[in-house]
Amino acid sequence: MASTSDFRNGLCLEMDNNLMQIIEFQHVKPGKGAAFVRTKLKNIMTGRVIDKTFNAGVKVTTARIERRAHQFLYKDDLGYHFMDSETYEQIPLEEGKITGHQFLKDGQEVEILFHAETETPLMCELPQFVILQVTYTEPGVKGDTATNASKPATLETGAEIQVPLFIDNDEIIKVDTRDGSYYERVK
Numbered sequence: 001m002a003s004t005s006d007f008r009n010g011l012c013l014e015m016d017n018n019l020m021q022i023i024e025f026q027h028v029k030p031g032k033g034a035a036f037v038r039t040k041l042k043n044i045m046t047g048r049v050i051d052k053t054f055n056a057g058v059k060v061t062t063a064r065i066e067r068r069a070h071q072f073l074y075k076d077d078l079g080y081h082f083m084d085s086e087t088y089e090q091i092p093l094e095e096g097k098i099t100g101h102q103f104l105k106d107g108q109e110v111e112i113l114f115h116a117e118t119e120t121p122l123m124c125e126l127p128q129f130v131i132l133q134v135t136y137t138e139p140g141v142k143g144d145t146a147t148n149a150s151k152p153a154t155l156e157t158g159a160e161i162q163v164p165l166f167i168d169n170d171e172i173i174k175v176d177t178r179d180g181s182y183y184e185r186v187k
Contacts, residue, residue, distance in 0.1 A: 002062045004037040004054050012044070012063040019044040019063050019115065019122065027056070044113070044122045047096070064116035070124075072108045080104065082112060082124070091121055098124040100177035102159035103132065126177040131186050132156050133172050140165035150182075 002011070007025045014020075020041040029035040035056035042049050054060070070082040070091075079092040080101065093112070095101050103126060104110070113122045137153035150162040161175060163182045174183040 001059050003059055004056055006062075007037060007039065012065045013041070014061040014063045015041075019065075020050075021065075023049065065122070066114045066116050067111045068114060070110055070112045072104050072106060072110060074106065075104075080124075082110065085109070093121055093124055097122070098126075100126045100130075100180070102180070103130050103155070103157055103175060103177050105130075105132065105157050128177060129174050129183055130177055131172060131174050132159075134163070134167060134169055137163060137167060137169060139168070 004027075007022055009022055009024060011022045012019055013022070021044055023040040023042050025037055025039040027035065027037050037054045037056060039052050039054065040049055041052055069085045071085055073081045073083050073090065075081070079094045080098060081090055081092050083090050091112070098104070108126070108130070110124050110126050112124045114120065115122055132155045134153045135156050138151055140151065149165050151165055151167075152160055153163040153167060154160050155173075155175070159175075159180070161180055161182060163173065167173060167182075167185065172186040174186055175181070176183050
């Protein structure tokens with residue numbers, strides 16, 4: 001059990017038979033009336049985000065979530081397969097439980113969240129940035145750089161993102177996995 005004063009980003013709560021993760025929260029003390037806490041909660045199973053307000057001092061049930069390092073092995077019709085870096089145990093996960101699955105490449109290190117009591121894998125999180133090679137992009141036209149123009153590029157994982165005009169085939173770039181945007185060129 002925890003109270004609203006224990007809230008922090010990333011804390012997992014058990015509410016209505018669901019596991020909810022706090023994305024952001026704000027303690028509000030109005031000039032008139034009782035204090036309250038405004039939160040944005042993400043359902044770990046479905047990924048849906050909801051707004052919820054708690055009265056200050058309310059007790060909530062917390063869930064113990066563990067993060068474990070895993071390595072991506074391969075994808076087949078059963079889903080994506082990962083191997084625990086310590087025990088070498090393999091687990092499959094379906095595509096919906098992986099944030100940024102289009103940026104996964106063989107051998108990549110990821111973190112998988114497990115519900116500690118049931119040992120159930122909840123979701124897979126990629127690192128914030130991944131380094132990938134551009135396999136195909138149209139050549140940039142000289143003189144088209146007056147604005148922040150971009151062009152589509154296909155990466156080694158098959159994902160397609162927008163990149164600046166100066167990026168060519170076979171270049172190595174850093175991609176932000178949260179929104180799938182180009183971050184920088186890697187030298």
